[in-house]
Amino acid sequence: MRCPKQKNTELVASKLDGDLKCSHCESCQGHWLSADDYETWRSQQEKPKKPLSGLDFDLEFQPSEYDAKAGLCPECGSYLARTRIDLKQPFYLERCAGCGGMWLDRGEWETIKKLNLHVVLPHVFSSQWQIVMREMLQTEHERQAVIEKLGKDLAEQLFKLTDAIESHEHGDFAAAYIMRRFDRDKYLDLNLNS
Known part of the structure; x- marks a missing residue:
């Protein structure tokens, strides 16, 4: 051969x-x-x-x-x-x-x-x-972007919190709470700046 x-x-x-x-x-x-x-x-x-x-x-x-x-x-x-x-x-x-x-x-x-x-x-x-590899690579790129935007310490805190929320039986409630907070704060900012 x-x-x-x-x-x-x-x-x-x-x-x-x-x-x-x-x-x-x-x-x-x-x-x-x-x-x-x-x-x-x-x-x-x-x-x-x-x-x-x-x-x-x-x-x-x-x-x-x-x-x-x-x-x-x-x-x-x-x-x-x-x-x-x-x-x-x-x-x-x-x-x-x-x-x-x-x-x-x-x-x-x-x-x-x-x-x-x-x-x-x-x-x-x-x-x-x-x-699966493309999804894993995309996840890794997103993870690196979070580290770049938030800094390593805050990003690590976010990753730990995300893992805890994902594994909790009421994690969907926590995720909805966070999203509502962001939506409310965004709405308040728009109204205050008008």
């Missing part, structure tokens, strides 16, 4: 995490995971409690110089589909739609392990996961 990114380089048998069989490119340092080898390994792993509960979007990772390069499946020759992992420095994972094998550029395996995604890799390529 040839490397999807270094077409003249043969992949060599190797292992990730001790017992996950893979094929390794000694030139670009990428790894090919066949669908069967990955599923065999995954079936022996503990499932993460909440792999999609929140990603560390600030995780530092420098993608490989080959990350943007399209590749062909070393097993069946199909083009590899890509899915974006949104971190401070985004990168792409690649998967063959034909055989289900996955290509990981240099350092991506270690990064997806830190993100707790290594045991759910096929799910990462689903449209459902992409929707």
